[in-house]
Amino acid sequence: MKQIFVIAEIFAGQIRPVTWELITAAHTITASLPSKQPTPAIHIMVPADNPVPLAEEIAKRTGINVIGLQIPELKVYTSEIYISCLEQLMRANPQISDSYQNVFLSKNKKTTCKALIKTMNPSHIIIAHTAQGQDFAFGLALGLNAAAISGVNGIRSDVEGLIYSRPAFNNNKNMLIRPTPKRPVVLTLMPGIFKPETYKEKKTGQIDIRKVSFAPSDCQKERVQYLEIVKKTCDNRALKKTKVIISAGRGIKDKKNLKFVHKFAQCFSSATVGSSRPLVDMGWLGYQHQVGVTGATVAPKLYIACGISGSSQHLAGIKEAEFVISINKNPEAPIFRHSDICISADVVEFIETFLQKRGDTSGFHNIR
Amino acid sequence: MNVRLFFVDRDETSVYAGSMKILVCLKQVGNDGEINRFDLHALEEALSFKEQIDPQASQSVAVDVVTVGPPEWTKIIRRAFGLGADRGCHIVTEDSGYVSSFVTATRLAAVAEKRQYDLILTGIMSEDMLAGQTGPMLAKILGLPCATGVIKTNLPTHDNMIEVERELENGFRDRLAIRLPALLTIQAGINTPRYPRLSNMLVAGQKEITILAEADLFHEPIEARDICIGLENPQKSRSGQILEGSLSEKAEQLFAILKEKGLL
Numbered sequence: 001m002k003q004i005f006v007i008a009e010i011f012a013g014q015i016r017p018v019t020w021e022l023i024t025a026a027h028t029i030t031a032s033l034p035s036k037q038p039t040p041a042i043h044i045m046v047p048a049d050n051p052v053p054l055a056e057e058i059a060k061r062t063g064i065n066v067i068g069l070q071i072p073e074l075k076v077y078t079s080e081i082y083i084s085c086l087e088q089l090m091r092a093n094p095q096i097s098d099s100y101q102n103v104f105l106s107k108n109k110k111t112t113c114k115a116l117i118k119t120m121n122p123s124h125i126i127i128a129h130t131a132q133g134q135d136f137a138f139g140l141a142l143g144l145n146a147a148a149i150s151g152v153n154g155i156r157s158d159v160e161g162l163i164y165s166r167p168a169f170n171n172n173k174n175m176l177i178r179p180t181p182k183r184p185v186v187l188t189l190m191p192g193i194f195k196p197e198t199y200k201e202k203k204t205g206q207i208d209i210r211k212v213s214f215a216p217s218d219c220q221k222e223r224v225q226y227l228e229i230v231k232k233t234c235d236n237r238a239l240k241k242t243k244v245i246i247s248a249g250r251g252i253k254d255k256k257n258l259k260f261v262h263k264f265a266q267c268f269s270s271a272t273v274g275s276s277r278p279l280v281d282m283g284w285l286g287y288q289h290q291v292g293v294t295g296a297t298v299a300p301k302l303y304i305a306c307g308i309s310g311s312s313q314h315l316a317g318i319k320e321a322e323f324v325i326s327i328n329k330n331p332e333a334p335i336f337r338h339s340d341i342c343i344s345a346d347v348v349e350f351i352e353t354f355l356q357k358r359g360d361t362s363g364f365h366n367i368r
Numbered sequence: 369m370n371v372r373l374f375f376v377d378r379d380e381t382s383v384y385a386g387s388m389k390i391l392v393c394l395k396q397v398g399n400d401g402e403i404n405r406f407d408l409h410a411l412e413e414a415l416s417f418k419e420q421i422d423p424q425a426s427q428s429v430a431v432d433v434v435t436v437g438p439p440e441w442t443k444i445i446r447r448a449f450g451l452g453a454d455r456g457c458h459i460v461t462e463d464s465g466y467v468s469s470f471v472t473a474t475r476l477a478a479v480a481e482k483r484q485y486d487l488i489l490t491g492i493m494s495e496d497m498l499a500g501q502t503g504p505m506l507a508k509i510l511g512l513p514c515a516t517g518v519i520k521t522n523l524p525t526h527d528n529m530i531e532v533e534r535e536l537e538n539g540f541r542d543r544l545a546i547r548l549p550a551l552l553t554i555q556a557g558i559n560t561p562r563y564p565r566l567s568n569m570l571v572a573g574q575k576e577i578t579i580l581a582e583a584d585l586f587h588e589p590i591e592a593r594d595i596c597i598g599l600e601n602p603q604k605s606r607s608g609q610i611l612e613g614s615l616s617e618k619a620e621q622l623f624a625i626l627k628e629k630g631l632l
Contacts, residue, residue, distance in 0.1 A: 006477065013523070015515040021472065024374065036427035043486060077542075078544070079504075079513075079514060079515070079516075080513060083508070092451060130537065131516075131517055131534065131535060131536040131537055132536070134500050134504075134516055134517070135504070135514075135515070135516045135534070136504075137504075138469070138500070138504040138505050138508075139505065139507060139508040139514060140505045141501075141505070142470070142473075142504075142505045142508040142509060143508060146593070147470075147593035147594045148469070148501055148564070148593070148594070149594060150498070150499040150500055150501055150506075151498060151499070153602075163597065165600070166498075166499075167498055168496060168497050168498055168599075169496055169599075170496070170498075171469060171602070172602075173599045173600065173601065173602070174585050174600050174601070175596050175598075176596065176597045176598040176599065176600060177594050177595070177596055177597070178595055178597050179593060179594045180380070180591070180592065180593050180594065180595065184594060200617055210576060214486060222547065223513040223546065223547040223550070224513045224515070224544055224545075224547075225529075225544065225545040225546075226542065226543075226544055227531070227543040227544060227545055228542075228543050229536075229540055229541070229542055229543070230533065230540070230541045230542075230543055231539055231540055231541075232539040232540075232541065234539060236539075256414065267632060268631065269632075270413070276462050277557070278556070280557065281556045282560070283560070287532075287539075293537050293538075294535060294537060294538075294539075295539070301631065302626075302629075302631050312498075312576065315605075319605075323629065323631075324477040325622070325625075334602065335603065336608055337601075337602055337603070337604045337606075337608060337609075338432065338604070338605045338606055338608075339606055339608055340606050340607055340608070340609065341608075341609050341622070341625060342608050342609065342610045343610075343611050343618050343622065344610065344611075345615055345618060349615060350615060350618065350619065353615045353616050353618075354619040354622060354623065356619075357616065357619045357620060357623055
């Protein structure tokens, strides 16, 4: 029987919540498969130097069987270790699979440990579309001769089988992708789309701990050395706390037009200026202004996007905003699909008009 | 076509020792000969390595560019010459529509493998497809270590190591040291891409570009592992009320909405 493997996202020894979304996607796949097809079994894989507590936490919460990959070398994530160990384990090669030691290290007597699967035969491998997931998923796909689909935001099926949707064309369209048959499929799943499930049953999943060792060939030895994790020092507490955010994007066209955005922000009793990523990359605004997954995830009462087209990264960062208004010249801008109010206009002209209407002309003409 | 053909055992002594071969993979986006923004950052990174390692321009560092695409993409190789790239290769394809990243990576590997590059750079993803697969797949085919989303690099050291920072979520970064030869996928914000230089542009037109057809590299076409069966509009997550009218009418409506919500 085939299996669906969900690779739990482990960061700094913790399970990241996106893992629960991956499980929802696995269930979406089993529910979407044509009924005549045998349903693959879902297993959650937990790679860690000590996977037992993490595996127990997942098995207890979800009731799904968990395979803990005990990789002594995995003190910290590197793509080399992940790809090599997962590839060794998941290659449909019984000879390799049999040589794994099944060891159980937990003192928790309630969980049983046995080899859950003799031969790994993945139909789907589900990984988060995060900095970590994107770093190892596609190398792994290649190693397993699998198809790879990135940033999946929808799963459904037709008579010919499963169809996956994923964003493309600057997030303006979804592409519908069908993998060619008879190969495993590696999916990276866009975070924030598949809602975590609530598990009512008090069933605990079984745990299978497998020792896998990262045994690079001589020429591979220490090709990637992990040095440290660093945090970009920046104070974005203002963005996180504020009630109103006025954000600028590439639609303002010129750095000197930022003054209109600032002026717009001054119309509100207390608003903070935010920014899309490209403006920060170009050095127009500091990193403390950046809104989105790689900047600040925000939840203001009002978010006004000025000339921001709406990349997935940015949209994920403003999901919790109460009310979203966007001003964009392009009526097809993806951000309009995720706004409460859409204003199709040149953002600088619009702000100018708004300021004039408001009667706030103090020094306005001097600015121009 | 089995990709394993391209796995190569490398001669570890051939790498960087004051001289260096860098390959930058480029993709065209849109129809106007525009280079994918992330690839431009990758090219800038390569060119700045070259200037720092070889300030006398003694040809000890070579920056090559390669693209895989329809005939008109030769234009982006010329653009890269204008920016300072040394040599260019164009694998001319006849695909129409969606090309699976696996196919692109395999084609690139055929070229990259021949010249045993010390460093291969790609953009983190293309602006149109947003997949981010080509770089990591190319690395795997060539058997190279790979870091994705690189936002900072140090110059390679003489013991063949390069220190990089990978961008993670929420302002975190992983700092890694990677042994060359290696592949890095470059994130925006790492540098500011330069403008073409007149001196480079003057020679760009005359420079020779290696043109290869898929048949020069493979006995049979590479089989895609996924196909695109259609496009659709993404779902809405909010109501998306559109304000109608003239600019000033729209401004008035917004003013009223903000007032009503007590937000002004």
